[in-house]
Amino acid sequence: MTAAASSTGPMHRWPAKRVVEVVAVVALVAFVLWARARIHGLSEETQATNPIIRWEYLFKRQRTPGELWTRGKQHLELTVVPVAIGLGLSSVLAAIGLRFRWLLAPIFTFAGFLYTIPSLALFAVLVTYNSNWTSAVIALTTYTLLIITRNIVEGIDGVPQAALDAADGLGMNRLQRLAKVEIPLALPVILTGVRVATVTTVGLVGISAVIQLGGLAYLIFDGFNRSFTTELVVGSVGMILLAIALDLVLRGAEWAVTPWARRTVR
Amino acid sequence: MTSLIAATSAEPTNAWQWLTDSSTREISHSIPHNLWLTIEHAGGGALIAVAVGVPLALVLAHYRKAEVLSAWIVNLGRVIPTITILAVFVVASLRNGYGFAPWPIIFALALLALPPVFANTYTAIRQVPADAVGSARAMGFGEHQIMTNVELPLALPLIMAGIRVAVTQVVATEALGALFGSEGLGIYISYGLSVSDIYQVQGGAILVAGTAMAADVVLGLVARAVVPTGMRRSGRRALRTPRWRALTTGPVVHP
Numbered sequence: 001m002t003a004a005a006s007s008t009g010p011m012h013r014w015p016a017k018r019v020v021e022v023v024a025v026v027a028l029v030a031f032v033l034w035a036r037a038r039i040h041g042l043s044e045e046t047q048a049t050n051p052i053i054r055w056e057y058l059f060k061r062q063r064t065p066g067e068l069w070t071r072g073k074q075h076l077e078l079t080v081v082p083v084a085i086g087l088g089l090s091s092v093l094a095a096i097g098l099r100f101r102w103l104l105a106p107i108f109t110f111a112g113f114l115y116t117i118p119s120l121a122l123f124a125v126l127v128t129y130n131s132n133w134t135s136a137v138i139a140l141t142t143y144t145l146l147i148i149t150r151n152i153v154e155g156i157d158g159v160p161q162a163a164l165d166a167a168d169g170l171g172m173n174r175l176q177r178l179a180k181v182e183i184p185l186a187l188p189v190i191l192t193g194v195r196v197a198t199v200t201t202v203g204l205v206g207i208s209a210v211i212q213l214g215g216l217a218y219l220i221f222d223g224f225n226r227s228f229t230t231e232l233v234v235g236s237v238g239m240i241l242l243a244i245a246l247d248l249v250l251r252g253a254e255w256a257v258t259p260w261a262r263r264t265v266r
Numbered sequence: 267m268t269s270l271i272a273a274t275s276a277e278p279t280n281a282w283q284w285l286t287d288s289s290t291r292e293i294s295h296s297i298p299h300n301l302w303l304t305i306e307h308a309g310g311g312a313l314i315a316v317a318v319g320v321p322l323a324l325v326l327a328h329y330r331k332a333e334v335l336s337a338w339i340v341n342l343g344r345v346i347p348t349i350t351i352l353a354v355f356v357v358a359s360l361r362n363g364y365g366f367a368p369w370p371i372i373f374a375l376a377l378l379a380l381p382p383v384f385a386n387t388y389t390a391i392r393q394v395p396a397d398a399v400g401s402a403r404a405m406g407f408g409e410h411q412i413m414t415n416v417e418l419p420l421a422l423p424l425i426m427a428g429i430r431v432a433v434t435q436v437v438a439t440e441a442l443g444a445l446f447g448s449e450g451l452g453i454y455i456s457y458g459l460s461v462s463d464i465y466q467v468q469g470g471a472i473l474v475a476g477t478a479m480a481a482d483v484v485l486g487l488v489a490r491a492v493v494p495t496g497m498r499r500s501g502r503r504a505l506r507t508p509r510w511r512a513l514t515t516g517p518v519v520h521p
Contacts, residue, residue: 020334118438118478120445121471124455128464196344203347210445210459217349224353224446232357236350243345 035059057230068216068238075215075242078205082137083198086144093145094152104153111146119143119207127211136208143204144197151193155186187257195250202243216242281468292466293453297473304450304477307368308440311375312433318376319383320425327391328413336388343381348439351377356446366447371440378439379432386428390421419494426489433485437478451477 035055057064093111097104119139126135159182167177183190206217214221219235222228255262278284284291293300326332352374359370394417402416418425441452454470457463 020338116434116438116475116479116482118441118474120438120441120452120455121474124459124467125471127459128467199341199344203344206347206349207442209349210456217347220347220349220353221445224357227357227360229357232350232353236347236353239347239350240345247345 052229053233054230058234067219068234071214071216071218071235072238072242074213075202075205075217075239078136078140078208078213078215079198079201079242079246082140083144083194083201085137086141086148086197087194089141090145090148090152093149094156097149097153098156107149108146111149114142115146117142119204120210123208123211132208132211132213136205136211136213140201140204140208144201147197147200148190148193151189151196152186155189155193156182158189159185184257188254188261191250191254191257195247195254198246198250199243202239202246206239215239278465278469281465281472284465284469285472290465292461292463293457295449297451300449300451300453301473301477303368303448304437304440304452307371307375307443307448307450308433308437308481310368310372311440312379312429312436314372314376315379315383315432315436316429319380320387323384323387324391324413324418327388328409328417336385339381340385343378348378349442349445352439352442352446356448367443367449371443371446371448371450374443375436375439379436382428382432382435386431387421387425390424390428391417393424394420422493423489426485426492430482430485430489434478434482437481438474441474 036059093107097107122139122142123135126138129135130138163181163185164177167181172180205213205215206220208214209217209221216235216238219231219238223231223233223235278287278290285297288296291297323336326336352371355370355374355377356366359365364370398416398420399412402412407416440450441455443450444452444456451470451473454466454473458466458470
């Protein structure tokens with residue numbers, strides 16, 4: 001079907017992005033199958049050669065699935081909770097900034113200042129006054145503020161004047177206009193901000209390993225400290241897959257809440 | 267390395283005393299020494315990233331090539347964890363006998379700085395008005411001349427904004443190198459956390475954060491200095507564009 005479609009014209013050709021995604025997924029599946037096939041050839045001798053990946057850690061060790069589940073769950077919690085809190089705080093900040101325009105510059109300067117603080121320093125200072133969990137959530141929330149606030153403001157600002165006029169013409173009050181016109185139209189940009197913040201946070205959670213958290217990144221540090229590269233690779237790949245999965249979920253949400261964007265394509 | 271930890275004559279009673287009184291510090295190398303190491307690592311990494319990223323993006327953007335790559339490189343840089351890159355480089359370096367520092371750290375930081383530098387330069391070149399390029403071509407400019415004499419100067423404010431973001435990020439990340447066997451200012455935080463020394467951790471955090479912010483300010487001044495005089499007036503708005511705008515410009519916010 002694709003071969004026939006591609007010959008009809010440029011309209012039906014697959015975009016380059018789709019090709020990249022499909023190739024990535026196929027490569028991943030092939031890699032997993034290859035890895036599963038390889039494990040049968042393992043013996044005591046392969047242990048002595050110190051390979052980069054020891055497949056028995058992943059497929060034969062009894063405790064591995066449990067550990068991965070615990071660490072992954074912690075990683076997910078440390079990502080979702082700060083982003084959710086950050087979304088709430090950013091909404092308030094953006095609302096204040098949109099209502100009182102002159103406050104917009106100070107808000108962004110402050111958020112930008114917070115964004116410049118190195119994560120290691122922030123975790124380290126907060127942990128001297130708070131519990132590990134609290135300081136991780138505070139620090140990670142801090143880094144989401146700039147991205148989400150900015151996208152909320154840009155999204156609401158980008159709503160076409162014609163839509164606002166139409167809403168006013170229908171007799172909506174300010175609150176109705178915000179809820180029924182401005183927020184739905186700004187939603188793609190806002191969700192993009194949430195998505196970028198989420199993917200960034202997945203990476204930053206790793207640094208909370210210095211305060212005994214870290215989720216999957218614990219494996220990276222543990223693998224590094226013990227020169228056990230398998231753990232390092234497993235932790236890294238886990239973090240990358242988590243980031244991609246959350247990215248896809250939020251892209252799906254973006255697609256689901258903007259039915260009008262789909263209709264115009266036809 | 268054997269004498270990294272020195273015996274202290276006094277226990278610090280607060281972070282300020284730890285910062286000012288060297289007899290309370292346990293790491294034997296002085297703060298200026300570690301500051302210099304940080305500058306060396308971060309500066310080296312940033313220089314490599316700029317030397318590779320800016321010319322590459324300039325040429326690719328001029329010929330309108332690799333548009334998908336320029337949109338994806340930032341997402342790619344975001345998805346791959348910083349600590350993975352650091353750990354992989356240090357492990358590879360150790361396995362080949364090059365030690366913990368400075369090369370693995372410098373190359374890891376260069377790789378981290380590359381996406382923002384490349385993507386911002388690419389976007390900046392693409393945003394150069396077609397009129398300017400067209401009139402330069404009509405006056406007989408060659409492609410090389412257009413790139414270096416028209417596109418580069420006109421794009422410079424945005425390019426500098428990207429470099430500024432990258433450098434701040436690199437200085438902040440350099441501190442993480444201490445967790446992977448390097449020295450530098452991050453060593454106070456990592457060592458302080460390992461021995462639960464609150465004041466050392468706080469003092470180290472002040473040093474790391476201060477260095478990152480100082481780098482930000484310095485790069486702001488450099489940006490002001492290198493933008494050509496002809497651009498000053500029209501480029502003022504772009505120059506004053508705050509950091510937060512450069513963080514998410516171009517392909518990132520509206521994919």
